[in-house]
Amino acid sequence: MKSPLRLVSELIPLSRGESTGRELYELIKELFPICRSITGEGLRSTLRILQKHIPLTLEEIPTGTPAFDWTVPKEWNIRDAYIKNSSGERIVDFQKSNLCVLNYSIPVNRKISLDELRAHLFTLPEQPEAIPYRTSYYREAWGFCLPHRLLESLAPGEYQVQIDSTLAAGHLSYGELLLPGESDEEILISAHACHPSLANDNLSGVAVAAFLARSLADVHRRYSYRFLFLPGTIGSIVWLSRNQQSASRISHGLVLACIWHVLKHLGSQNVRDFSPYGYDERQYCSPGFNLSVGCLSRTPHGQFPEYHTSEDNLDFVRPDALADSCACVLSILAALEENQTYRNRNPMCEPQLGRRGLYRQLGGLRDAGQLEMAMLWLLNLSDETHSVIDIAERSNLPFDCLRTAAATLRENGLLEAVVPRTMKSDVSLDSIAGNRR
């Protein structure tokens, strides 16, 4: 009988396995065809699929509910949409790509001249084969998105346009899961789940967040973890308006977006400064909350050409890269979970590591091994003021190596864990992923 996993760090190598990537990719594939929006059956069924994997609570907030400066909008649902040419051919067809409808389009069904139609068509002249993704949530409108090449080929004449949608009182849905830990201080993992058939933005974030929720359920947790799957902007605003109390317990947070492949070498060179034109960290970091929430992305939104186009499809995400992203987030979480401040119990000079078998016996060598370096750094800086994360930054050694060395030194009575004054470390997720403060 296998003993249960104990530590977040033990999840890291597991997550790198081939099965992780495959599983994530399968989930993305299952969710991809659904036409999501900030409300409606697409979003709701997405959350229900996630419930098959994790015990998500679904919340349904009625249209008209106030949320700070905002109001929950009408619920949008769509069954079909097309543009037919004079020959009755569907030249733009919702059944083939749900991106082809301006998201939140009001219903329409009429014959219209090409000239009149043009005002309702959206294309990307600089990417003529791609269908752009466009929305009009808060101003009632209708429209179609199509490849620019197709627009150029349209003959003058009359076209039949049909959008079989409804925009009516209903609900805004979101999913929430709290994994309680030793402390009620929370780490927030938030993913937006409102985009239609777009793979990297945002199904990669949704899938990775779901995987994390399931993995973290099985291990010892120092922090509590709150997972949110919600429509962008309005979703986080609604959640914050209903959970001001809970929000104050969030000490670190990550918005996962476009992360099919976060960089392998986490480092400050990848940290981008907070921008208020980001994802939901905009809301979590608004001055009234100002939480330590960063955004973890592969390439920031808007900076890859596939962004918000039909080219952000299932070919654009890769199983191995998705697994890498999971391992990366787990590495960050493991560092927070297992961060510790120590006191060197032999602070006067170095203790004699050699007689404890912790140091190679042969002298005169050019280099010490990484583990020996880690022990020396830990002994030198463990003065109750430097945490292991601090020492990792100072020594430029991997956190994992320092954690292992610290465990060894502890077993040998050379280090003693000290209760930090507060559990909040001075290194937070936002310093890794870029946050306002």
Add this chain to the structure above:
Amino acid sequence: MKSPLRLVSELIPLSRGESTGRELYELIKELFPICRSITGEGLRSTLRILQKHIPLTLEEIPTGTPAFDWTVPKEWNIRDAYIKNSSGERIVDFQKSNLCVLNYSIPVNRKISLDELRAHLFTLPEQPEAIPYRTSYYREAWGFCLPHRLLESLAPGEYQVQIDSTLAAGHLSYGELLLPGESDEEILISAHACHPSLANDNLSGVAVAAFLARSLADVHRRYSYRFLFLPGTIGSIVWLSRNQQSASRISHGLVLACIWHVLKHLGSQNVRDFSPYGYDERQYCSPGFNLSVGCLSRTPHGQFPEYHTSEDNLDFVRPDALADSCACVLSILAALEENQTYRNRNPMCEPQLGRRGLYRQLGGLRDAGQLEMAMLWLLNLSDETHSVIDIAERSNLPFDCLRTAAATLRENGLLEAVVPRTMKSDVSLDSIAGNRR
């Protein structure tokens, strides 16, 4: 009837007009031929010409007046000077260039051999066509400055040297103008006006300062502005010795020098550190005063080859560049004048800009416009601790754009100006133009 200009920022586009450059150039052209020095009729008549444009008060400080460690020197005046060769030709002629006399030369009138004369001749071997500018204010001497090429061509023999100057008890002159503002905190604009026929150093600074004085007279001023036109070093020392009280009210200051063309893109890359071998900021920043005074220059003194030579002439300054310099200084002043700290009145999440018509309605676009970005930054950082200048630095957006966005948000009740604890902003002119602190 035109309504009066209200704000310093409104002067910026006006100053960019073609007429500004022409006007500045005309003033420089009028002042160029005058043989100025740190005292005397040349300096005095320069100040009188400025009085035609701005209501400058002329101060006359008698020779012998003590000023800290210094004493007002004798007044120097000159009518003519030349070196004649044996044929009686004026080979060096003050009438052709007043640079050719060592500034502050005592009178001389005698025949002298070339060998003896050499000790009184100054040239620039590395710029053989240029006449250098040299002075001897505080040690009585006489001399001539000439092109090195000319020196090399001089035949042995006797030369007639004549300097028709006087060095006698008189006065040191300077001009001063105070434009009172809402607050008695002052912004100091100081220009040295003691150089003879040199265009960039220092007539460009004199002309731009005069233009600013005239322009600022017509607008609403939050700060008071003090303009000083004075001889370098001794002038600022004399002024400071007579105005210790006033000096303490100077919260920001700029020494304008060599600014025929300040760089268009103001930015930290152009900020040079304070050096005690600069212009009058040396005195304003001496430890007993230590004012926040920087120096605004195109190329710092001594770092362009025309510096202090006959090549710094009317061809070296250009009308359009002078106008640019004015606009640049006005931009700095406008930022100080119109800087403001706000409170976001909807601090919980972002307010819904779209329903106020402040945000494009179509979603999914790659980039937000600059004005939308400015609004988002303002809303995010307006927590009563960040001024608009602070937000400009943080967001890397132009101050103007943020100012416009702030006005819009204010009209919509989303921002509220808060009275800053003190009017002194933490961003000062010296952080723009390089100052000791």
Add this chain to the structure above:
Amino acid sequence: MKSPLRLVSELIPLSRGESTGRELYELIKELFPICRSITGEGLRSTLRILQKHIPLTLEEIPTGTPAFDWTVPKEWNIRDAYIKNSSGERIVDFQKSNLCVLNYSIPVNRKISLDELRAHLFTLPEQPEAIPYRTSYYREAWGFCLPHRLLESLAPGEYQVQIDSTLAAGHLSYGELLLPGESDEEILISAHACHPSLANDNLSGVAVAAFLARSLADVHRRYSYRFLFLPGTIGSIVWLSRNQQSASRISHGLVLACIWHVLKHLGSQNVRDFSPYGYDERQYCSPGFNLSVGCLSRTPHGQFPEYHTSEDNLDFVRPDALADSCACVLSILAALEENQTYRNRNPMCEPQLGRRGLYRQLGGLRDAGQLEMAMLWLLNLSDETHSVIDIAERSNLPFDCLRTAAATLRENGLLEAVVPRTMKSDVSLDSIAGNRR
């Protein structure tokens, strides 16, 4: 009769003389053949040779004496060692190079097959001609070090191995010298003296430290100087364990190692960060002491190919470079000794340097001389808060130049030395040589 030297700075030019380099080289040459270790006659005789030059006190600490987490080991002595081939030839011979024995080898005398012997042989495959330097202080072992080329040429068969050493109760020796100064605050100069025939590491440090001790004996000292010549690691640990009181008086310290040629242009580009895999600064900087002790090296240990091999020999060190190193350390010490904080007695504007003959009389020149710049910087920053070292960093002028300028200004009544609040300057040796804090 020559007047006595007064200041540390006066030693700098003297130390640059040819005789310094020769003398240092001769001392290194005398010490080179001795087979040193962390205990034993080799170390002891090295310290006795130093006593011919400086009044070093020798301390002898018995085997078994506890020192924090460590214990003074048995004393090791060696008379001879070799490997003979079947023909009876000494193919590895201690008489030719003492590096060829694993330092601290226990005695051995037997016939052994090549295969069995291999486990006791150490070579450097990547430097096949060099003999590596290896030790086994704390685990009883025996072995030989040899060129890899030689190892490869060994024929199978039997070899006679002999190590005529003793490892028995005895003493650990170290040398100490205190030169008392005006203050009992101490500057520590520590050199390890435990390496056998290796010239740069550590005889260069030993020789330079001895030279410094002799030179500093003759001059006025503001600080007290403590010199330690000890075996690496165990030596500094033993000293610290016996001198916890004295250690607290060390305000600055340098470990001299591998310094046959420290870089001529001392500057921050040469400052390496503290690493706990360094020399004895590891012990001085352990958290229980955390002294301001840096390490001064030419190339840090392990980063030059000759490090810990037979190629670090008398050809690897050069007299002129050794003299340079002395001058360099003296420059650092002179800056500390002669650092001073001043008050500008004419703080309102600049004093008129010209009328005191301190400033060139001719105006208009492009550049001021370095000495004039130094005077201007000193006058500008001498507000009782900036020391001359601070001003050197701010102005990027050499300390020497500022010191000279300060003396001139002081003679002219323009600067006045102020008693610093505490003698500890905020610039310490460790900021020059890289230290933990």
